[in-house]
Amino acid sequence: MPSTLEQLTSNRVKLTVEIPFDELKPSLDKAYKDIAAQVNVPGFRKGKVPAPVIDQRFGRGAVLQEAINDALPSAYSSAVNANEIVPLGQPEIEVTKLEDNHKDVLVEFTAEVDVRPDFELPDLAAIEAEVPVIGVPDEDVDERIETLRQRFATNTEVDRPAQDGDVVVIDLEGSRDGEPLEDATAQAITYKLGSGGMLKGLDEAVTGLSAGDSKTFSSELLGGAHAGETADIKVTVTKVSEQELPEVDDEFAQLVSEFDTVDEMRADIRKALESMARLDQAADARDKVLEAVIGKIDIELPQALVDSELEARRNQVSSQLAQAGLTVEQYLKESEEEAEDEDAFWTEIEKRSLDALKAQVVLDKMADEEKIGVEQSDLSELIVRKAQQDGTTPEQEAQHMMEHNHLAEWMEEIRRGKALAQMVAKATVKDAAGEVLQLDRIQPDGSITDAPAADEQAEAVEADASTDDVVEAPETVEAPAAVEEEAPAEESAEKKPAARKPAAKKAATKKPAAKKATTKKPAAKKPVADK
Missing domain, CATH: 3.10.50.40 (Chitinase A; domain 3)
Structure with a gap:
């Protein structure tokens, strides 16, 4: 299928694509068949109306229009692959030529579309990042024990x-x-x-x-x-x-945990806190590596994509604040946001949104270069993780995915997570004490293996690398309640104390996924009608 590429700007191109008759004919035959099945013509059984009769009764133009719209997605996709471009949105399609003598048809259309800018990834082996040293103060352990005392009071x-x-x-x-x-x-x-x-x-x-x-x-x-x-x-x-409150003694340890002594219970709590701190450290490393990579790349994103992203984010934040009954000023007063006023708040939201968009573009480039794929097992693991986070079942998450057409988005999320894991694995990450971290040995629960298995390398980083949070990004707005209800002191506790402290809520929303190439039918402008 012949096609030519014209570079309009650094991130927008124009494809001119020709659909020869032999490639259009299957769609033309299908159009006649579909129309014959839908119309009633005296003297003919439904579905058996000949093509000449359809042309006479309904016009050749209607048939050509249906055939062209059927053939366009495949023709566009083939041209995209042949010219090795990565679209970042829906194309603007226009049929520019239609030659039809009933025995031969030639169709030509143009497609203008924003594309991923051409850039090179830096040498990832030269990327360095530093994260804080893991430490669990005695005060944190004491706080967990005090929580257990309150629960068993x-x-x-x-x-x-x-x-x-x-x-x-x-x-x-x-x-x-x-x-x-x-x-x-x-x-x-x-x-x-x-x-x-x-x-x-x-x-x-x-x-x-x-x-x-x-x-x-x-x-x-x-x-x-x-x-x-x-x-x-x-x-x-x-x-x-x-x-x-119960005394902290061996009897208490046996009541609230699986251990016989206070020392064993404290050691287990410390171990759990260290595991969570290790996962936080890995997440911090992930963000800093990605930020370092982005900082070495000059990416000019398509303005239409940027405008669409910022408008969507602003609308989403405004909607969440309205549902919470808050103005931006009230939210800033009650939250831990660093923004001093409303203008600074929106400026920060826009910056985070653009950083996230750039991160997605960079990770897509990494995934393409490394030829990263997604397996069924990857999707199953993501569904299980989402179910754990949302307090649902995997079956409910899978049903939600299918009902809301999230499959492509979630597959993209997995692919970017894998790309980020490989990016972090190639970089050098040290803690503040100068020790090089072996992030590929961290398991999803925060524990460390002596040596990583080939199929588990960087698993913890990948598992925590949701592409909705590949850089520090606004989270869901959560309004302080007018009256917060204290949990009953007699509430029963789990045997194992929870280790992670709830994170402070920051402004705003979950990031929409970056726009990628699509095989959905591009809308074509109607061709000049029949001959």
Whole structure:
């Protein structure tokens, strides 16, 4: 199939493609067959209407239009492969020539499309990155043990005023100028006095109250439609319990873990924390290697792709903030964002979005050069990981993938993850003490093998290398609740303590995948009609 390539700009090309009659004929025959099956013509059985009759009754142009649109995707894809370009979006198709004498048909069309800029990857063996040394302070271990003590505490209801350290059950009613505020109203909240994390002034108001007592105080709401506004909060105590924490001894260790002694339990907690820290270190290494690679490449992305990405990201962030009942100003006040004002916030969002887009382009280039493929087992592992993260089953994730046409996107995610793993494996990563890290020996659970198996190299890096987070990127906006509910102190605990601390939420959204070549039918402008 003849085609020529014209370079319009550094990242946009124009393909001129000719479809000879012998290559168009299967689509032409199919068009006649499809039309014959859809129309009723007196004297002919449905599906048996001859081509000349269809031309006479419905026009040759309608047949050609259907045939051309059927042949276009394959012709476009062949031209893309023949000219070795990587499209970054949908092409703009125009049929520029149509010659038809009924025995022979010649079709020519042009396709303008943004393409991946031509660039060279740097010498990955020369890339170096430094990450912090892994360390687990005794305070972190103590914090985990204290959490277990809280979970296994004994609460005894008492008939006296509440005091610091007591566990109370309270009702909250918020109002302003006498009007109730639904966002600031809650019932049967279990709260430990002195733990903080709820409304400012709550501890002082509840201290000294007995079951059945109420008190009204003023406080600033933390979230919802009235976040940042001051409201009158009426707190009513319905139950006061004295909490007794278990002693940290061997009996406690046997109660909350599989170990016989406190020393064994502490060692296991430390080991779990070290494993999580090692995974965090590997993720940090991944980001820094990728950032170092991108920093050595000058990539000019297509403006249309950039504009589309930034608009999609801004709309997504705005929608999430609106659903949370927050303005940007309120979000910045309650979050850990470093942006000082709204303009700085959006500037940072745009920077992260562009960095992520560049990262995807670079990883696609790496995957192409290394001829990285995706196996069925890779997809199965990704589905299992997503199920674990979302608290669903693999079957539900697989169904979601098929219902929302995520297969191509997830395959792309896997391929980029593999490319990133290979990129990190080729680079040199050291910790702050100068020790070269053997990241290919880290397992998905954070443990280390003595020597990596051939099919497990960089597995942990790859598993953690979701292409939605290949560089530091905005996460989902999570609004602070107007009234946060404390988990009941008597909540049962798992035998093994969780090791990872919840990450602080940053602004914004999950990144859309970079646009790649598509085999979807390009929309063609209608050719000049029949002869």
